[in-house]
Amino acid sequence: MKSTAYPGFGILIVDDEIAWLRSFSLTLKSCAGIDNVVKCQDGREVMGILDQGEIGLVLLDLTMPHTSGEALLQQIGESHPEIMTIVISGLNQLATAVACMKLGAFDYVVKTDEEDRLVGGVLRAIRVLELHQEFRTVSNRMLSRELQNPEAFADIVTNDRGMHDIFNYVEAVAPSSQPLLITGESGVGKELIARAVHTLSRRSGPLAAVNVAGLDDTVFADTLFGHVRGAYTGADQARPGMIEQAGHGTLFLDEIGDLSTASQVKLLRLLQEGEYFPLGSDRPKRLNARIVVATHYDLAAKEAAGQFRRALYYRLCTHRIHIPALRERSGDVPLLLDHFLAGAAKSLGKRKPTPPKELAQILATYHFPGNVRELRGMVYNAVTLHKERILSMESFLKAIGRGKNEQAPPQPAGNPFSAFERLPTFAEAAELLVEEAIARANGVQAIAARLLGISPPALNKRLKLSRK
Numbered sequence: 001m002k003s004t005a006y007p008g009f010g011i012l013i014v015d016d017e018i019a020w021l022r023s024f025s026l027t028l029k030s031c032a033g034i035d036n037v038v039k040c041q042d043g044r045e046v047m048g049i050l051d052q053g054e055i056g057l058v059l060l061d062l063t064m065p066h067t068s069g070e071a072l073l074q075q076i077g078e079s080h081p082e083i084m085t086i087v088i089s090g091l092n093q094l095a096t097a098v099a100c101m102k103l104g105a106f107d108y109v110v111k112t113d114e115e116d117r118l119v120g121g122v123l124r125a126i127r128v129l130e131l132h133q134e135f136r137t138v139s140n141r142m143l144s145r146e147l148q149n150p151e152a153f154a155d156i157v158t159n160d161r162g163m164h165d166i167f168n169y170v171e172a173v174a175p176s177s178q179p180l181l182i183t184g185e186s187g188v189g190k191e192l193i194a195r196a197v198h199t200l201s202r203r204s205g206p207l208a209a210v211n212v213a214g215l216d217d218t219v220f221a222d223t224l225f226g227h228v229r230g231a232y233t234g235a236d237q238a239r240p241g242m243i244e245q246a247g248h249g250t251l252f253l254d255e256i257g258d259l260s261t262a263s264q265v266k267l268l269r270l271l272q273e274g275e276y277f278p279l280g281s282d283r284p285k286r287l288n289a290r291i292v293v294a295t296h297y298d299l300a301a302k303e304a305a306g307q308f309r310r311a312l313y314y315r316l317c318t319h320r321i322h323i324p325a326l327r328e329r330s331g332d333v334p335l336l337l338d339h340f341l342a343g344a345a346k347s348l349g350k351r352k353p354t355p356p357k358e359l360a361q362i363l364a365t366y367h368f369p370g371n372v373r374e375l376r377g378m379v380y381n382a383v384t385l386h387k388e389r390i391l392s393m394e395s396f397l398k399a400i401g402r403g404k405n406e407q408a409p410p411q412p413a414g415n416p417f418s419a420f421e422r423l424p425t426f427a428e429a430a431e432l433l434v435e436e437a438i439a440r441a442n443g444v445q446a447i448a449a450r451l452l453g454i455s456p457p458a459l460n461k462r463l464k465l466s467r468k
Helices: 018-032 043-051 069-079 094-102 115-144 161-173 190-200 217-225 242-246 261-273 299-304 310-316 326-348 357-364 371-385 394-407 426-440 445-452 456-467
Strands: 010-014 037-040 055-061 084-089 107-110 180-183 207-211 250-254 290-295 319-322
Touching: 010 018, 010 043, 018 037, 018 115, 037 043, 043 055, 043 069, 055 069, 055 115, 069 084, 069 094, 084 094, 084 115, 094 107, 107 115, 115 161, 161 190, 161 319, 161 326, 180 190, 190 207, 190 250, 190 290, 207 242, 217 242, 217 261, 242 250, 261 310, 299 310, 326 357, 326 371, 357 394, 357 445, 371 394, 426 445, 426 456, 445 456
Parallel strands: 010 037, 010 055, 055 084, 084 107, 180 290, 180 319, 207 250, 250 290
Antiparallel strands: none
16 A cells, blocks of 8 residues: 655654644644644653654754753763754744754744745755655665565566666655656657556655647646636636645646746746646645656757746656657567567457567667557558458568658669769679678678568578688
């Protein structure tokens, strides 16, 4: 069962005023969803509570009987330097604030400050502690390279070392509340990574996914924030937005690079303030979901070109994952081919066909502009047309030919030999063609023969002659 406590470490509030303890605890829960709170009225009990090892942040009142806040602050710094402390005082005194900061306090707030100031200070401290914790976790995971939850990645078929490094990173940052940016070409599996992040996050709410490409500013706001009844013409009923539907889960925004400038401003404000207004409402609601975004664009380039807001870009890439293209991990092609053949046969009610031995080799030489999604489409199309025991390569070769034609650079018109001062002999031209075919086929003669339109024995004969 997933834990709903936030943050993942305890927050100890120390104050001799029981009424204020209860009031501030309720404020933290209602305004920021912070409910992993321990209350303490007696300063003499503080060190014993901290020795139990479950506290990450202390909110410490300065003026208490039995022991002073400043003395406790010094003891915490000496015995538990990993614990962060925010000093809370009834008086706004600069000299006292400076003294506390010198003793190691993260912040100094006054009880009479506005609610947003108090809660904001706590949230900032939580974010810093989470980042420290995530850095340690990432370092340890990258050194060990051992997955603790391999089942979370069961839908991602790979044996690539780089992909397994990504899995380690996902395990490390999944529990974080900070935004996560997933980049990679179309079809590489960005949503699968987002689902793995959500699975490992231990969040109690669902994963709510929205493709924001093509949404204008009004539709974007309505989709994310929802609206109240009468917000606009036709709004006969109130409708919760995707943020509210995600609850304490994960909100996944796909194709974030297509977001309009006006919508970027709204998303930035949501991340900065942690709250939003449904359309037509003047009562804010709290963001409790973790934000995960994905794009096939180079956001850094878009930001440099002034097409993406700098502040939003740096907010989104607190954690970042880049998924390599399939052509960069061609060793996964045979695994994916077998996986998709089994899946296609099952969904179509057929026996799993046997692929020709050279099929995986031919596919490994293809650039796959559509990545894993394109390979899946190829396989499902071939299995749909399949009749014999051995899978036909015809549909694959046609698809590869179309893909190469789409990518091929423009060729000179007319006869390619017309610009030659001296024409090569038939033997010289044949030898050059064979060399180029072998290079394109990565040394696989069966594939090179197909590229040249001759049989493998004929190619082998030419190679033997050229070696004499």
